Amino acid sequence: MTASTPALPGRDRELRAARALLHGALAGRTTTLLVTGEIGIGKSALLTAIADDARALGFTVVTAIGARLESDLRGGVITRLAEGLHDGPAESLDRFHRVVRDALGQGPLLLAVDDVELSDSWSLRCLAYALRRVADQPLAVVLTATTGQAPVGEVTLPELLGAHHEHVELTGLDVDAVAALVGDAPAAACREVTRGNPELLRALADQLRPGVTAAEVHALGSAEIGAALRLRLRRHDGAAEVVRAAAVLGEDATVDRLAAMADVEPRRALRLIDGLVRLRVFRDDYPLGFAHAYVRNAVLADLPVATRAADHARAAVLLRDAGAPDERIAEHLRGARAVPLPWAVEVLRRAARKATYDDRLDAAQDYLERALEERLSSDERLALQLELVHVTFLVDRVAGMDLLRDALAHADDARSAAGQAVTMLLRLCSGPEARLAVSIxxxxxxxxxxxxxxxxxxxxxxxxxxxxxxxxxxxLRAGMFTDELESEVPHSPRLRQVHSALLSLGHALRGESAEDAVRYAAEALEGERVDVFVQPFVFTVSTCFLADAPDLSERFRRMIGSEAEPHDYHLRKGTVVSMAHGMDFLARGDLVRAKTFLKWQLRLFDELGAVAVCPMAILCAARLVEVLVDLGRFDEARDLLARHGFADELPELFQHNVTLFARGKLKLATDDHAGALADLLECGRRLTASTVDSPAVLPWRSLAVRAHLALGHREAAAHLAAEDLARAKRWGTPRAMGTALVSLGLTTDDEAATRALLKAVDYLTGSVARLLHAEALLELGARLRRRGHAERAIPHLRQAVELSARCESKPLIRRAAEELRACEPATAHGTVHGLTKQETRVAGMAAQGLTNRQIAEALFLTRRTVELHLSGAYRKLGIAGRADLAGALRRHQDQYSA
Incomplete structure (x- = not known):
């Protein structure tokens, strides 16, 4: 029957198998087919199609249906089959056998029983008796049974069918068949929620509206399907309650929680779960849950609103008592509308914070709105409203500002409102949020x-x-407040600490006096922890100059190293202090440790997707780029900038000044001098426009000087170097003075350059800025060598190699080593007394006082190789060891020259 296929989309294979069975019966062979599948999978529809096909082939077709309501009636199914063959009730096994035999004498016969597992025991016995006594006859038998449904009587399906029968297990329809049923709706989503179950698909199709989205499909559920399942499970005491509990608990369902929610004993709950898995209501997997998302939605749709709310409240209590994560409890609290739960407020606030942290802003809004339904004091209500303002602002700025005005207009106590607002302001971090902060x-x-x-x-x-x-x-708008904020002294000790921090910050931003900045910072760090120190801008500037005051730097890290939950939702406990360590190590030239701290924190920011938006994350990325450049890992630095979108045009935000500085530093190190100069000058322009142009913030001029020189812009370089020195004198730290004097030395001629570089070395000697000290030594040594003073250059270059090696800065080690090698005495063939070039180089560096480790790092050799070269040199020079090396080289050089 070819016309049957369109009525059953997706069942071509099953219909072909049934047709082969019918043709086998026509050939005189008794055939039996068992069709099984979950509830609603289409067994009855397939049976009807097979019956129609059989009639078209000339079969006499008789059908019966097993029914739960008739399962206690003796012979109900067999009687309907017998009546279909124009006979009376089957009063004995032999009589039904004779009825079937007589019917076969008139032509081929199809016996079809739907839901055979619900048939009464007598009927099943009669069928089994007849089937075992009819062979090689034109008889086809088709039975359907629900997977996992045990027969109501004592006769099992294997006993009924025997060993020789065909079996078809119906599965869900494929996407193409689903599309034929749901039309323009997203077929993949429809199949996903129903697993292709035709009955569920028909119910779903009735709910679909034009333009429905996949997300909307996932939220649909039919109350009629839920009610039908509830009634079907009624015969299994407790099963409907377990299903309801599983629907409410969702992904939080466990055996103990299902048992508690359903008020059944745990062992009985296990048996019920087992049965529901076999019926394909639950999936055979963990965590426990429904085989079809649509069925779960249907069960929930069947619940009255009040019942569902009470169930969610009970689930929330169960999860709270089990120590579940706040966001899981909050999901149930969100569903427990109109159920007072005073303890829920803090859970919902924490969950909202985590949801904001994870960029699930809609969920955060829902949690806070649910919390506002509880009975709250005016202070608690305003605090929640401000948190909701923040989240709403992140979604829709206009709506957020409207909500802010409404919240503040209804605040009863301005003083209390100010306190709540302060807490909220500490949470704001990104550029757009700054506008909200200023408005509040x-x-x-x-x-x-x-x-x-x-x-x-x-x-x-x-x-x-x-x-x-x-x-x-x-x-600029904020800067209008600077003078009045600095001139006003608050009354409370805590705010006086903040006032000192503000004065310290002001000196640093204006570059006025490092001594005053440090003095005010010391006052700010004297008392208890103040939250202002974890504000990104303050933090950025503080770490820049506090590194030059080691005692203060340590106190600063202790101040911010609190175990308190960070205000900024992008931060985790320890993030700020870990970044402070990383930047402190960078300022000191301890590059490997700086990389360890900063790279780990950047990975955490990256997991949150916060690197492009959070100032602290942007700062972390930029400082890490600086570290990578100093280490000589240029490709890694370039990839980091590109991966996070920092390789192109950058927004005019303060944190991106640090990005521009780091990017310029990378371009300078990789010989893109024009690109470096463009980034560094743009960094300077932005800082100047913000009235923040201080050597305590970013020493952009020193790098721009080098870029100008590389491009041949000597006059522009000298102008920048002079500006840098004037600002450094005003600020007054050894780091600033040393940096500026090196720039001056690079742009000045003759003895003035040497004097500037000598002063730079003097300033940086004893400073914590080891890498800057190494660079100053290198530039001084290089200048002395170029002016023919190699012997004077060697100690400075040797120290530059040593310091660079301690900092593990490969580019600086390489440059210092090249300059040091250039100081070696020349020979006609580059060798001395039979030494190879490499032995000569290693011996010469050892004679200048470098250790084996320093030589290895400078020449990019292993220590073992250095030791082998030295041993060869000792043997060829006829000396015992390193102590005789300088004299031996000198003697043999003199002999060679003579």
């Missing part, structure tokens, strides 16, 4: 009276910090 500060300050001076001052400080570390317009 200004709106609340206008409501505070002169009696609330401290509250007003703190709000203005935080608004200033948020604005100063962002785009130029906001930075």
């Amino acid at each position: 500060g200004l709106q609340l300050v206008s409501r505070l009276t002169s009696q609330e001076h401290d509250e007003s001052w703190e709000l203005r400080v935080l608004a200033y910090l948020a604005g100063a570390g962002n785009d130029v317009a906001l930075a």
Whole structure:
């Protein structure tokens, strides 16, 4: 019957198997087919199609259906089959056998029983009796049974069918067949939620609307399907309750929770779960759950709203008592509307924070809105509203600002509102959020009276910090507050610490006096922890100059190393102090340790997708690029910038000044001098526009001097070097002076250059800036060598190699080693008394006082190779060891010259 296929899309294979069975019966062979499958998979539809096909082939077709309501009626199924063959009730086994035999005498016969597992025991016995006594006859028998459904009587299907029968297990329809049923709806999503079950697909198709999305399909569920399942499971005591509990618990379902929710004993719950797995209601997997997402939605749709809310509240309590993560508890609290749970507020706030952290802003909004349904004090309500303002602002800035105005307008107590606002302001970090911060500060300050001076001052400080570390317009706007904030002294000890930090920051930004900046920083670090130190902008500047004051640097790390939860949702505990360590090591020239700290933190930021938006993450990436450049890992630095979108045009945010500086440094190191100069000058332009142009922030001029020189712009380089020196004198730290004097030495001629480089070395000797010290020594040694003073150059270059090796800066080691080799006395063939070139080079460096390790690092050899070259030199020179090396080389050089 070819016309049957369109009525059963996706069942061509099964229909072909059934047709082969019918043709086998026509050939005089008794055939038996068992069709099994889950509830709703289409067994009855397939049986009807087979019956139609059989009639078209000339079969007498008689059908019956097993029914739960008739399973206790003796002979119900057999009687319907017998009546279909125009006979009376089958009163005995032999009588039914004779009825079948007589029917076969008139032509081929199809006996079909749907839901055979629900047949009464007598009927099954009659069928089994007849089938064992009819062979080589034109008889086809087709039975259907629900997978996992045990027969109601004592006769099992294997006993009924015997060993020789065909078996077809129906599975879900494929995507093409699903598409034929659901039309324009997303077929893949429809198949995913129903697993291709035709009955579920028909129910789903009735709910589909034009333009439905895949996400909407995943949320659909039919109350009618839920009710039908509930009624079907009614015969299994507790099964419907377990299914309901599983629907409510979702991914939180475990055996103990299902048992508790369903009020059944755990061992019984296990038996019920086993049965539901066999029925294909539950999947045979862990965690426990439904085989079809649509069935779970259907069960939930069948629950009254109040019942579902109460169930979710009970699930939340179970999860809380089990110590489940906040976000899992919050999912149930979100469903427990109108059920008072006072303890839920803090759980929902923590979950909202985590959701914001994970960029699940819709979930964060839902959690906070649910928390606002609880009974709250005015302070608690405002705190929640401000948190909701923040999340809403991240989704829709206009809606966020509207919500802010509404929240502040209804705040009862301005002083209390200011305190709540301060907590919120500390959470804001990105450029767009700075506008929200400034708006909150200004709106609340206008409501505070002169009696609330401290509250007003703190709000203005935080608004200033948020604005100063962002785009130029906001930075200039924030800068208008600087003088009044510095001149006003708050009353509380904590805020006086903040005031000292602000004064320290002001000196650093303006580059006025490192001595005053350090003095104010020491005052700020005297008391308890103050949150202002973990604001990204303050933190960035503080670590720049505190590295030159080791005691303060250590106190600073202790101050920010609190175990308190970070305010910024992009940060984890320990992130700030770990970054402080990384940047402190960078400032000191301890490059490997700096890389370890910064690379680990960048990986954490990267996991959150925060590298492009969070100032702390951008700062971390930029500083790591600096470290990689100093280590000589240029490809890795270039890949890091490209991977995070920092290789092209950058927004005008303060944190990207650091990116421009790092990128310029990389381009300079890889001989892209024009690109380096463009990045460094743009960095300087932005800093100047923000009125932040201090050697304590970014020493961009020193790198720009080198780029100008590489391009032949000597006059421009000299102008920048003079500017740099003037600012360095004003700031006054050895690092700033040493950096500026090196730039001056590179742009000056004759003895003035040497004097500048000697001063630079003097300033940096004893400084914590070891890598800068090594660079100053290198430039001094190189200049002395070029002016014919090789002997004077060697000690400086040897020390440069030593310091560079300690910092593990391969580019600097290479340059210093090349200069040192250039100081070696020349010979006609590059050898001395039979020494090879490499032996001569190694022996010469050893004679100049370098250790085997330093020589190995300078020449990129292993220590073992260095030792072998030295042993060869000792043997050829006829000396015992290193102590005689300098004299032997000198003697043999003199002999060679003579």
